[in-house]
Amino acid sequence: MQTEISGSFLPVLTCKLQKGEQVYTEAGGMSWMSKDIKMETNTNGGIMKGLGRAFSGESIFMNTYTAEKDNEEIAFASSFPGQILEFNLSNGESIICQKKAFMCAEKSVDMKMHFRKKLGAGFFGGEGFIMQKITGPGKAFLELDGNIVKKELQAGEIIKVDNGYVAAMTEQVSLDITTVKGVKNVLFGGEGLFLTTLQGPGTVWLQSMPISKLAGTLSPYLAIPSK
16 A cells, blocks of 8 residues: 655545555545446444443444556545544554544554553543553554654653643553642642653654644634623
């Protein structure tokens, strides 16, 4: 499968498939395709797995697209200003990402719900208890918010992140929370009571414009005026 990511503000992923190659996405995720690509809708692993994906922000049903001839084209456009990231995962290699980040993947890639077991991080970490786990082998694509900053963490290295800015991370990275120290910092610092902490080793991808932050910024301007 050959792929190309084009555009900047609202990028689009174009995949060129050879006969028999398959790619899948959530229901309604395809933007356009050539005529000799067959679509099949199913739960992609059973109803329980579909329900798990629903908790992680995706649809219960997934669409699988199969090329019936060589050099067939299918495209997936982003739904929010940001970036599309490509991951070429080896067998058993996993990426943990925020809810609704999954865009599409080769049929060999597994996407399922990832449940975070730490109560504090789930309640107060901003990313919630439910994330997504993408496991290879194969190519997978994530749709993330705003511009993306990639950081390589050494063993034991820690960074503190405001809630909502963690887009994705390798499976070895530990995610927890820490409290903001100082009463004035908590009341007037604008960061709230908790920050997300990421500890290496591993790779993390941070996003510059979480959709939750954008919604909060715009909400005062979108209020319906009273009559």
